[in-house]
Amino acid sequence: MANVTAHPYLKLADPAGFAEVPFDEKKRLIDKVVADPRFPHYLYGCYECGICVAACPSARFYDFSPRRIAQAAARLDIELMFQQMEEDIWECSQCFSCLRCPRGNNPGGVITVMREVAVKEGLHSAKSALEGYSRIIYKIMSTGTQVSPDMLQPDAFPDWGPEVKDVSENLALWRRALPPETHHTTTTGWEVADSTILELYVIWLETGALEMIREVDAGIHMILEEIMEERLEEEGIEL
Amino acid sequence: MSDAVAVILSKKSSFEREPDRRSADFHEELFALEAAGELIVQRVSDDYVNVPTKYGIPKKIQRGHLWHHKSCGQCGHIPGYSTSIFWIMRKLGYDYNDPRDQTSCTAWNYYASATSNQAAQAAVALRNFAAAYETGYFPLIHCGTSYGHYKEVRNELLHQPELRAQVRKVLGKLGKEMVIPEEIVHYSEWLYAMRDEIAANSILDLSKVAVTVHPACHYYKLVEGDAIYDPDVWHGQRTAAVSGLVQALGAELKTYSTFFDCCGFGFRHILVQRDFTRSFATLRKIEVMREEANPDVVLTHDTGCVTALDKSQFATRAHDRNVGVPVMSEAQFAALSMGAHPFKVCQLHWHSTDFRPLLEKMGIDHEKAWAEFQEDLKRLESGEQQYLTWADTGV
Ligand code: SF4
Numbered sequence: 001m002a003n004v005t006a007h008p009y010l011k012l013a014d015p016a017g018f019a020e021v022p023f024d025e026k027k028r029l030i031d032k033v034v035a036d037p038r039f040p041h042y043l044y045g046c047y048e049c050g051i052c053v054a055a056c057p058s059a060r061f062y063d064f065s066p067r068r069i070a071q072a073a074a075r076l077d078i079e080l081m082f083q084q085m086e087e088d089i090w091e092c093s094q095c096f097s098c099l100r101c102p103r104g105n106n107p108g109g110v111i112t113v114m115r116e117v118a119v120k121e122g123l124h125s126a127k128s129a130l131e132g133y134s135r136i137i138y139k140i141m142s143t144g145t146q147v148s149p150d151m152l153q154p155d156a157f158p159d160w161g162p163e164v165k166d167v168s169e170n171l172a173l174w175r176r177a178l179p180p181e182t183h184h185t186t187t188t189g190w191e192v193a194d195s196t197i198l199e200l201y202v203i204w205l206e207t208g209a210l211e212m213i214r215e216v217d218a219g220i221h222m223i224l225e226e227i228m229e230e231r232l233e234e235e236g237i238e239l
Numbered sequence: 240m241s242d243a244v245a246v247i248l249s250k251k252s253s254f255e256r257e258p259d260r261r262s263a264d265f266h267e268e269l270f271a272l273e274a275a276g277e278l279i280v281q282r283v284s285d286d287y288v289n290v291p292t293k294y295g296i297p298k299k300i301q302r303g304h305l306w307h308h309k310s311c312g313q314c315g316h317i318p319g320y321s322t323s324i325f326w327i328m329r330k331l332g333y334d335y336n337d338p339r340d341q342t343s344c345t346a347w348n349y350y351a352s353a354t355s356n357q358a359a360q361a362a363v364a365l366r367n368f369a370a371a372y373e374t375g376y377f378p379l380i381h382c383g384t385s386y387g388h389y390k391e392v393r394n395e396l397l398h399q400p401e402l403r404a405q406v407r408k409v410l411g412k413l414g415k416e417m418v419i420p421e422e423i424v425h426y427s428e429w430l431y432a433m434r435d436e437i438a439a440n441s442i443l444d445l446s447k448v449a450v451t452v453h454p455a456c457h458y459y460k461l462v463e464g465d466a467i468y469d470p471d472v473w474h475g476q477r478t479a480a481v482s483g484l485v486q487a488l489g490a491e492l493k494t495y496s497t498f499f500d501c502c503g504f505g506f507r508h509i510l511v512q513r514d515f516t517r518s519f520a521t522l523r524k525i526e527v528m529r530e531e532a533n534p535d536v537v538l539t540h541d542t543g544c545v546t547a548l549d550k551s552q553f554a555t556r557a558h559d560r561n562v563g564v565p566v567m568s569e570a571q572f573a574a575l576s577m578g579a580h581p582f583k584v585c586q587l588h589w590h591s592t593d594f595r596p597l598l599e600k601m602g603i604d605h606e607k608a609w610a611e612f613q614e615d616l617k618r619l620e621s622g623e624q625q626y627l628t629w630a631d632t633g634v
């Protein structure tokens with residue numbers, strides 16, 4: 001009877017893994033998830049019906065299930081929720097197809113909150129999920145637009161076909177061939193006013209959004225902090 | 240309820256939504272907060288079209304004088320998308336404002352990397368809304384994700400006084416007022432509302448063009464009560480955005496069994512885990528459409544969906560999969576039908592999947608159009624002209 005364990009419902013003695021992380025530490029993190037003001041609006045208990053799984057794109061190609069997320073959160077299973085924060089949450093596509101839930105749950109929303117805690121606390125999963133992502137975070141935080149024309153480089157998107165090369169080779173000229181006056185940019189999607197960017201910096205600094213990335217990407221945090229503080233100081237804006 | 244919406248809803252004979260799923264009308268709370276002096280509601284002007292939403296709450300779509308909240312992905316990688324929206328407005332004679340005082344919603348960050356938080360997202364949304372309000376133009380949101388996210392933000396602000404206080408403090412530092420528009424409107428809702436006017440200006444016979452539609456998850460799944468549903472489109476059981484316009488244009492609207500599936504974009508995945516995006520976009524969407532409907536084009540109404548569905552097909556073709564359906568927004572398709580230039584306006588050379596067979600079926604001479612565009616580029620290269628202008632596109 002090798003598979004009979006202390007817990008009659010679980011096949012493994014340590015089903016959630018991460019035994020090296022103390023329970024209190026796991027609980028500290030999960031308490032942050034549950035304390036988020038969005039959490040009570042995202043979870044009303046779970047029928048375990050699996051409707052969310054049927055609708056979920058990530059469940060089709062990963063070992064991932066929004067039902068497990070909702071179930072664990074509804075039971076406040078600290079061990080499982082911690083495991084999901086380390087192993088599952090970054091698979092989600094954030095499409096919110098799971099809002100089809102008959103119970104009114106939003107498993108994707110629960111995941112958004114879990115991810116924010118994982119980032120803020122510098123969890124291993126967040127660090128590895130965001131590897132190679134620094135440039136994007138830098139772009140959005142420093143320019144107010146996420147996708148720029150000059151990101152279309154054939155070495156970054158070799159699987160998108162030869163048109164990507166055409167775009168990158170002709171970029172400056174093709175941008176000039178766009179009739180909207182705001183679209184002639186190559187490093188941002190459109191021309192964003194300088195005063196607008198300064199206002200955005202105030203938002204990032206005042207709401208703690210910039211602070212969030214300190215643990216997960218110290219390098220990019222430092223660069224962004226310097227840029228923002230320098231620009232605001234030049235303009236005489238005090239926070 | 241207006242007469243027009245009552246008439247539309249009275250046609251619903253066989254399909255009723257379960258009452259316990261109905262979402263409440265947010266307007267009451269919005270106006271109550273305005274009456275309490277907490278915020279300003281930017282009103283829709285008197286020149287609007289009433290459209291029916293999922294649970295029958297009428298939605299006002301302002302016709303002109305609109306403030307275009309652009310999409311970073313559209314302007315950056317699919318610039319014919321935003322250009323077509325502007326072009327249609329100019330062609331129909333509606334004035335608009337294309338602001339520089341606008342950031343993206345930054346929700347790509349929020350959903351992809353979680354390197355943002357509730358207060359930051361709400362402050363970004365309200366900074367943009369205040370910027371629109373200051374111009375007197377009413378906001379029109381180009382991106383499906385911005386639209387969905389702003390509706391989430393609106394709900395959060397209406398129900399969380401602490402969040403309102405936090406955002407008010409940040410906006411105070413910017414010298415901005417707290418403004419929420421009376422309606423959060425997506426450009427595809429404007430196209431739906433104007434579909435008869437657009438169809439009246441169509442110069443092409445599209446009756447032989449088979450079209451499938453991919454509805455954007457963030458348009459109709461996030462805060463679902465705002466999305467347009469019309470008993471005359473899919474019997475009121477699927478959102479009428481995009482599909483209503485396709486019907487009005489006289490194209491052949493075709494169904495397929497994975498209509499409700501996501502496109503596989505994934506925010507994070509499209510950038511760093513594209514094997515997932517590619518698999519989902521092609522195996523669950525493009526191949527299914529191909530087998531069941533064999534469309535000449537798939538139309539959608541969001542930045543991410545156009546990207547995921549279009550760009551995923553190239554590598555999949557190498558595996559001999561049944562792909563090869565051109566992808567564009569319904570704005571580009573409608574602009575083409577109204578005589579817009581495929582390259583000067585719709586900028587189809589930025590797309591990956593071959594669109595030429597579609598243009599041929601629509602009766603558009605793409606070789607001639609490409610040669611014309613090359614002439615334009617020569618003028619730009621020689622310095623004779625610095626930029627292509629609206630005058631070059633006939634509007
Ligand atoms: S939001 Fe995430 S969990 Fe929900 S359906 Fe989409 S991929 Fe699945």
Ligand code: SF4
Pocket residue numbers: 045046047048049050051052053066067070071100101102103104105107
């Ligand atoms: S979250 Fe909702 S849809 Fe998913 S299993 Fe639970 S009750 Fe069912």
